[in-house]
Amino acid sequence: MKCIINGRLVLEDKVLDSHAIIFDEKIEKIISEDEINVNDYEVIDAKGNLVLPGLIDMHIHGYLGADASDGDADGIRKMAEGIIQNGVTSWCPTTMTVSKEEIEKAFDTVREVKNSGEYYGSRILGVNSEGPFINEAKKGAQAAEHILKPDADFIKKHSDIVKLFTVAPEVEGALECIEKVAEETDVLISMGHTDASYEEAKCGIEKGVRHTTHLFNAMTALSHRSPGVTGAALSDGRVSTELIADTFHVNKGVFALVSKLKGDKLCLITDCMRAGGMPDGEYSLGGQPVFKEGIKCLMPDGTIAGSVLKLNEAVRNLYENTELEIYEAVNCASLNIAKVLGEDKEIGSLQEGKRADIIITDGKFSVLSTILGGEIRYKGE
Numbered sequence: 001m002k003c004i005i006n007g008r009l010v011l012e013d014k015v016l017d018s019h020a021i022i023f024d025e026k027i028e029k030i031i032s033e034d035e036i037n038v039n040d041y042e043v044i045d046a047k048g049n050l051v052l053p054g055l056i057d058m059h060i061h062g063y064l065g066a067d068a069s070d071g072d073a074d075g076i077r078k079m080a081e082g083i084i085q086n087g088v089t090s091w092c093p094t095t096m097t098v099s100k101e102e103i104e105k106a107f108d109t110v111r112e113v114k115n116s117g118e119y120y121g122s123r124i125l126g127v128n129s130e131g132p133f134i135n136e137a138k139k140g141a142q143a144a145e146h147i148l149k150p151d152a153d154f155i156k157k158h159s160d161i162v163k164l165f166t167v168a169p170e171v172e173g174a175l176e177c178i179e180k181v182a183e184e185t186d187v188l189i190s191m192g193h194t195d196a197s198y199e200e201a202k203c204g205i206e207k208g209v210r211h212t213t214h215l216f217n218a219m220t221a222l223s224h225r226s227p228g229v230t231g232a233a234l235s236d237g238r239v240s241t242e243l244i245a246d247t248f249h250v251n252k253g254v255f256a257l258v259s260k261l262k263g264d265k266l267c268l269i270t271d272c273m274r275a276g277g278m279p280d281g282e283y284s285l286g287g288q289p290v291f292k293e294g295i296k297c298l299m300p301d302g303t304i305a306g307s308v309l310k311l312n313e314a315v316r317n318l319y320e321n322t323e324l325e326i327y328e329a330v331n332c333a334s335l336n337i338a339k340v341l342g343e344d345k346e347i348g349s350l351q352e353g354k355r356a357d358i359i360i361t362d363g364k365f366s367v368l369s370t371i372l373g374g375e376i377r378y379k380g381e
């Protein structure tokens with residue numbers, strides 16, 4: 001049995017000092033430090049740093065040169081090992097709007113790696129299929145030639161591995177698709193890459209849309225006479241929203257507004273592409289060239305193409321630019337996402353009975369150590 005002492009424990013609703021967290025594969029107990037005998041445990045000294053639940057990235061395409069759309073098992077393993085250094089203990093490899101054959105190959109690859117259990121890093125929850133049922137008018141960095149008409153049977157066929165997918169509710173066949181997927185599967189339906197009006201977005205929500213792919217980016221904006229998809233997502237309590245909090249995709253001035261409106265329905269994502277964790281230079285996304293410079297990734301025509309954000313940095317950006325308490329900012333990258341994905345009985349917070357997915361960070365959320373299912377999987381300098 002292991003035990004973390006001298007940490008500031010970030011629970012779902014408070015920060016707890018002078019308490020120890022005792023765990024094996026699961027969290028056994030959170031208990032006052034006065035009540036434990038350290039000789040009974042393998043002790044980890046957090047040295048006054050923050051102890052957080054492992055983070056969950058539900059929307060990440062690539063890292064360290066690999067991309068989930070490549071359909072390469074070693075690439076998936078490489079990503080899983082890379083993001084654990086950023087404190088991410090669970091994730092959804094995310095496919096792009098590439099050809100249907102490539103998407104299915106990518107699904108098969110993730111299924112194979114996940115089911116084999118033969119990977120060392122961050123736990124795979126299932127695929128996030130970004131598209132291919134989107135609107136060309138808001139394709140962003142997705143390839144127009146691979147956009148397909150919404151097809152519920154395609155999602156049903158892969159519902160064992162697909163956790164969520166993106167659809168534009170206004171395109172032909174979308175409402176039928178949304179209704180069928182909502183009735184017949186547990187797959188989370190996200191609106192995104194959409195040119196819908198507010199009214200069209202609300203129709204989608206009535207049929208079963210419950211999530212929003214990177215709020216603000218690649219969707220109709222909020223204006224007072226035309227609230228758009230952004231207005232529908234912000235105002236409807238049934239709908240959770242993703243946010244790329246890199247301060248570039250979304251100006252930090254709206255972080256507080258979004259967190260006030262969405263509360264525990266706000267989900268931080270990275271939308272990271274294969275240039276994540278790599279030096280500046282030329283990379284590719286969905287078969288198209290992308291240039292990385294600092295925190296920016298742009299296509300030759302200037303279109304923003306994914307990010308190189310790390311999820312722990314997203315927490316820092318949110319925390320530093322809002323009035324949120326530490327635990328509220330952390331929930332946006334852990335518990336809120338676990339709830340949205342139906343995984344909160346197992347993961348998402350430091351709670352007795354949940355998996356011991358635990359990270360230790362400094363006050364700026366730089367990761368010092370990552371523990372996955374009770375095992376130390378990363379230790380920084």
Ligand SMILES: [Zn+2]
Binds near residue numbers: 059061094130
């Ligand atoms: Zn994406």
